Amino acid sequence: MTTTGTAVDYSATVRALDAARSVTILCHIQPDADTLGSGLALAQVLDRRGVPVRVSFAEPAELSTGLRTLPGSRFLVPPAEVPTAVDVLVTVDCGSAGRLGLLADRLAGATTTVVIDHHRSNTRFGSINLIDPDAVSTASVLTALLDSWGEPIDAEIAHCLFAGLATDSGSFRWVTPGTHALAERLLATGIDGGAITRTLMDTHPFAWLRMLSTVLASARLEPAAHGGTGLVAAFVLATDLAGVRQEEAESVVDIVRATAEAGIAAVFKEARPMDARRRWTVSLRSKDSGPGTDDGADVAAVATGLGGGGHRYAAGYTTYGDPEEILAQLRTALG
Ligand code: MN
Numbered sequence: 001m002t003t004t005g006t007a008v009d010y011s012a013t014v015r016a017l018d019a020a021r022s023v024t025i026l027c028h029i030q031p032d033a034d035t036l037g038s039g040l041a042l043a044q045v046l047d048r049r050g051v052p053v054r055v056s057f058a059e060p061a062e063l064s065t066g067l068r069t070l071p072g073s074r075f076l077v078p079p080a081e082v083p084t085a086v087d088v089l090v091t092v093d094c095g096s097a098g099r100l101g102l103l104a105d106r107l108a109g110a111t112t113t114v115v116i117d118h119h120r121s122n123t124r125f126g127s128i129n130l131i132d133p134d135a136v137s138t139a140s141v142l143t144a145l146l147d148s149w150g151e152p153i154d155a156e157i158a159h160c161l162f163a164g165l166a167t168d169s170g171s172f173r174w175v176t177p178g179t180h181a182l183a184e185r186l187l188a189t190g191i192d193g194g195a196i197t198r199t200l201m202d203t204h205p206f207a208w209l210r211m212l213s214t215v216l217a218s219a220r221l222e223p224a225a226h227g228g229t230g231l232v233a234a235f236v237l238a239t240d241l242a243g244v245r246q247e248e249a250e251s252v253v254d255i256v257r258a259t260a261e262a263g264i265a266a267v268f269k270e271a272r273p274m275d276a277r278r279r280w281t282v283s284l285r286s287k288d289s290g291p292g293t294d295d296g297a298d299v300a301a302v303a304t305g306l307g308g309g310g311h312r313y314a315a316g317y318t319t320y321g322d323p324e325e326i327l328a329q330l331r332t333a334l335g
Contacts, residue, residue: 008141010148013130016112017149020051020088024110025075027057028094029101030246033067033200035093037164038116038138040072041157042090045146047075056082058101064247066200070163071156085109091126093138093164095119095309116141118168121300121309136179139164143182158189159196166197170254174313204251207243214240215252220327221261226334229286229297230262233330235323238270250283257285264297266330268323277320282308282330284315302333 017023023046027035039055046053055075063073082103089110094117097104107113107125115126118141120133135141139161146153153161165183169175172183187193215236225231234256236249249269257265264286271279284299299315306329308317319326 008130008132008144010130010145012128013114013116013145014149016088016114016128017046017051017090020046020112022052022087023054023090024082024086024088024106025053025055025090025092026082026094026100026103026106027055027092028099029057029059031057031063031067032093032250033070033167034137034139034164036063036067037070037160037162037167038092038142040070040075041139041142041146041160041164042092042116043075044072044154044157044160045149045151049151054082056103058103060246064245066203066247069199071159079103082106083109086111088112088114090114090116092116092142093118095121096123097125116145119300119309120311121304121315134176136174136176137164137168139168140179140182143186153186153189155189155191158186159191162186162191162193163196163200166193167200171197171201204248205244208248208251211236211240211244211248212252212255216255219256219259221259222331223261225262225331226264226297229264229334231264231266231331231334232256232259232262233266233268233327236267236269238272241270241272253283253285257287263287263289264299264334266327268319268326278322280319280321280326282306282317282319282326284310284317286313297334302330305333306330 025039027039043053043055054077056077056079058079113126114128116130118132118135118138122131132141143161215234219234222231253267256267267283268280284303286297286299288296296313298312300310300312303310303315303317306317310316
């Protein structure tokens with residue numbers, strides 16, 4: 001991954017936020033630390049400026065234990081409390097309107113819609129689109145926006161931004177020039193970076209170990225997939241998730257993608273509760289064959305073709321069927 005130095009224009013977003021009478025910030029469904037951290041960081045800035053602000057996401061009803069520790073959660077409201085007509089509506093870390101879930105209908109009732117994101121596959125569904133596909137995280141885009149706006153970053157805002165940066169960079173494994181400089185700047189506010197990452201990424205219930213042992217034992221390696229790039233796939237069945245949270249299911253792909261023999265990793269996670277047609281959310285990861293090769297498969301293209309989206313090296317989609325069917329569907333899409 002390299003920085004191409006795309007010029008990003010922050011002025012339209014700054015003008016919209018400056019003129020806002022109130023701001024509604026929407027995070028994507030199944031929020032992660034990047035969408036929520038970005039949303040809560042922006043909410044704190046707006047509140048400091050005296051602008052009424054609320055933050056919401058469509059589902060699930062409850063935040064994970066780790067995400068509940070982010071500063072600014074006082075601005076969170078349940079989706080039912082987001083009016084149908086709002087002034088400025090800002091979405092953070094959403095590549096498409098569909099990522100808003102049931103709150104997507106609020107876009108139509110907003111005076112101005114601002115889309116702040118870093119997904120290359122972003123569909124530019126706002127009236128203002130602040131998208132930097134070279135940014136490691138939406139938190140990085142937000143930091144640049146705050147700089148452009150002249151808004152300082154205090155420790156509580158830095159905590160939220162660091163959470164997004166650390167999570168989306170995979171604990172600083174997927175980085176670009178500037179990633180560590182940004183981390184250093186946020187850490188200099190006095191936040192405890194170690195505690196933030198441990199809380200968000202390295203804390204799991206004991207049942208997580210049992211879930212991993214079952215799921216990893218089911219992993220399959222298909223060396224011929226995608227013209228010999230190789231695919232490693234694992235299935236997280238709804239029954240495997242007893243005693244663990246959705247975020248534990250999200251951790252599986254980080255282990256599976258380490259497989260040396262496969263350039264592409266897929267983890268199929270069965271939705272709970274189980275419905276008649278088995279529903280799965282699928283996480284795809286790809287990697288280059290070596291340093292500087294830049295030859296990793298574009299899984300965003302694959303996911304987009306299957307109704308999802310994401311980044312070149314990390315993407316996802318939703319599908320239905322039995323394990324054999326959905327694996328065959330992916331094999332076909334990979335070509
Ligand atoms: Mn993100």
